[in-house]
Amino acid sequence: MPESQYQAFRNPQDRMLNGAVARLTQGLSPISLTLAWFDWAAHLAMAPGLQMRLIEKTGRKAAKLALYARRSLADPAAERAVEPLPGDHRFNDPEWGAFPFNLYAQSFLLSQQWWYAATHSVRGPSQHHQDMVWFVARQMLDVMSPANFIATNPVLLKRTLEQGGTNLLRGWQNWVEDQERRIANKPPAGAEAFQVGRNLALTPGKVVFRNHLIELIQYAPTTAQVHPEPVLIVPAWIMKYYILDLTPQNSLVKFLVDRGHTVFMISWRNPHSDDHALGMEDYLRKGVFAALDAINAVVPGQQVHGVGYCLGGTLLTIAAAALDRDDDRRLASMTLFAAQTDFRQAGELLLFIDDSQVTFIEDMMWDRGYLDASQMAGAFQMLRSNDLLWSRMVREYVLGERTPLNELMAWNADPTRMPYKMHKEYLHSLFLDNALANGHYLVDERPVAISDIRCPIFAVGADADHIAPWQSVYKIQLQSDVPVTFLLASGGHNAGIVSEPGRRNRRYQVATRSETDHYVDPETWRERTPVREGSWWPQWADWLAERSGALQVPPALGRAEAGLVALCDAPGTYVFQT
Template sequence: MADNRQHPMLQYIIENPEAFAQNLSKTAESAAKALAAYLEPREKGEVKQDSNDELTGIIKTLGQVGEYWISDPQRSVEAQSRLMTGYIDLWNSSLKRMMGETAAPAAEAAPRDKRFADPDWNDNQFFDFIKQIYLITSKWAEDLVVEAEGLDEHTRHKAEFYVTQISNALSPSNFLLTNPELLRLTVESNGENLVKGMQHLAEDIKAGHGDVKIRMTDTSKFALGENLGLTPGKVISENDVCQVIQYDPATPDVLKRPLLIVPPWINKFYILDLTPEKSYIKWAVDQGHTVFVISWVNPDERQAQKSFEHYMKEGILNTLDVIKRATRQQEVNAIGYCVGGTLLAVTLAYMAAKGDERIKTATFFTTQVDFTNAGDLRVFVDEEQISMLEKKMAEQGYLDGSKMSAAFNMLRSNDLIWSYVVNNYLKGKDPFPFDLLYWNSDSTRMPAANHSFYLRNCYLENNLAKGEMVIDGEKLDLGKVTIPIYNLATREDHIAPPLSVFVGSKCFGGPVDYVLSGSGHIAGVVNPPSRNKYQFWTGGKPEGELDSWIKSAEEHPGSWWPHWDAWIRQQDATTAKARKPGAYRMKILGDAPGSYVANRI
């Protein structure tokens, strides 16, 4: 150990060449198995050859940036000079360090950048040099996009996104020979990490039927109905689109108005019913709500033509009928989460047009109705990309869940892709068991008609906010939705940015309480009071600019859940005797969490 401190590079020298050679041989064997797992489904015709359309689109977008700089010789020289200046600064500072002088780094990683947390990224001059070359080059590439003139907003957004993805992929932290932690681990274990890592890779390719399905957690540690989705309840209705679950009461008296939860169909509903201590559904039941949840089907070709209208009618509107039969109550409090919230907003506008007043309050979790500021997901939405996607969906009737999962993961690729590549395949470690990541990997398919309507009418044309969306012959106007609304956004949301939710609040015609929670799209919502984590902000009406609203808002520690419950009771605190599933001769079809949610891809 003392020698290693005096000679830092000694820790990267292999001490047992024979064991190392044997492990390299085992690694090669596993690599062959990984290659076979990749090729086998393609040779059998089970997986179609990957299309080059996406790659062509990326090249085309980045080519527009390059064209701006290359078209003018002076700009081209300026761009090259800027990069060379960064390299020269790095060379000079490195020479000073070699001579024992103190020198400021030419580039520094962000303080919260976990990729370069190992001390040798700074202490070892070789790795520090590699790191700084990477940081200088990636910053230079990002600046080229930002400063390129003549690009429309969407093209610039796509170019920024693609450059970020390329930069994240090429980070020296992702490669064995340029990552000190990986190199040290490989030497210390004589390459055993590579053996295990390649075994993991082969298993993940096989699990992905020819594609890499990166494991984010130890899935063997979780099972629905055993340690997830445990809140007692019954399935009381089902159709081609969803099952309806009614949960057993936990209090002798309950709020008179039942609570309907509309989750997203992009993932499964049990994000709101994870372990009992994290379960929003269990907490709501414990507070005296009669909770009904829609559990969406994991669609296949049979649901190909199920559109937004079908999901509205066979999902929300049908469930309102079910709730009335199950409770003899017509007035309902409703919650919509993410795209489930968008569907709920569409339904509210439709009900307003029809004079249907059954939903008396609406709560939205990280929901967008105005998609002007929809964030990085807009990168994937333009006429060219949607048409290409529609063509693929037409072949099988749905969009494979892995495609949506990959798109979401790319929004935070360092955290949700590359960190797992390094951990699983280079360090050879098993991922930590985490219920949230188990749910995240349990993706669902998207029906072709539904997904196409959603992308075109919301992301591409923003018809709901414009008052131009048509459902079942009705032109929808959110301004006619005058019921009280609790609109929850989360501060670090990459999917439904807080600004987007804030602007969307102005579309409704009634009172809107905008509430901002700490953390992101999931953790900011699934934040039980018992953990006392994060915080939330409340303020006046969602008017003016978001920054001004935040400055004047009141910050509260902990979970927003009790604040929401108090808000619900302010609207109507009337109570009734608890209702059990199966009352009023309702047929019970099975136990919660039901069979639809158990259908995995």
């Protein structure tokens, strides 16, 4: 046994302590936070000039606030001293323009500006530590926001007076209900209206293959003829697959089937403690490779259009690189939805990724054998605490108003777990070591390189994605030696992908770089590429059709002579695992 593993088993009490602390801190390492603060504070202490400028900045902001106060008393519509950051809607209501609430809001926003400058102007600390200090400062600021308290929020105050405090009673009832549901491990209020197989994941099909890790769904054709090349969709196992088959109106699966494609979907197992030893190699072998083998048996002699979403796209990239390295040309094309292949710009999630943080996350998983979905959800909420946490708590617990769940929100409340070994390898290999981008990721003990991929690539990023920033997704153009079509969609990590035709306020930009075109940086690309209105799905469907053969009779669901018979109807059984 390697020494590192021996030490881990010899000192289980250390891991138990770390795991207990990590669960209290949502996986944030207090050691990592302390190091970040000391790095920042020590450099600030050695910068007397910057200290003087920050003191001057305090005086200027106080003067700016006083000037605004004088102007606003004479003219309530006076120009504000500072505007909220993009995406901050806490002070949008007109009531915030009245005295003294306008001063509360402006004072908060000016303080937020000051803290941003204080955490980002210090020379010397690592960028990671600066970001962590700003993250902690932002959390504290969000806690103290005037939008959170009745006395300083005009909307809350007005509503409470109008309703005689009954909103507070409803808010209390909402809070009690949420705690009862949390303790009983039940989904949030309203999720009962959405059920898989009843009004979600309705596209007809059959499970034609099953192993310990996946069920492979083959969807029934809806057209008299189909393209010969099937489509394999590899969703992330951090989510259940039916985000791509929500309702008939916004199902990407149905959209593809209606366009004459034979579609296969991987439905991942929801791991428990017994699955702690499942690693990245298992997800590759028993996942993507097993699915390809089954599809080749159902539709023999045809290449496959591979489609990967989020982490599923990263795994598909690894699989494609390994196949082409070994001269296996089973993929006709590769499409990546919000999937990263270079993790150096992995967005705000990097706040939770350094050696100390990863150690804490490992110990948090160690005693259970998996990373619980609630722990991942807590981390995502902290990244956008003003929107996902505090604004929601104010709305539901003070105003007493529930936001009705839609199908996407109901899917988001149906999470999965991450097995210990896989998540540990994922964090170390892809995040910390960036092994895939650096050509160090091993498959069969040999490295794979994205430049080995020989099939054309279609990559989709979303302009408001905080999980896989579009600039990071765009980097596939630096790594590949084949034509890459990059599409930038409006929306976030989920809503940018679930962007069906007919949805309002949808737009996208798309351009193809050939092997001979010079590289263009992402911001220049965005400035030069025309904006198109509407859903991007038809654009991608046309791209697939151009790389597919002439229409022919659809294949049967499964292939009995290959031992692939219909095991059950879609959506299968793994999707119901809790």
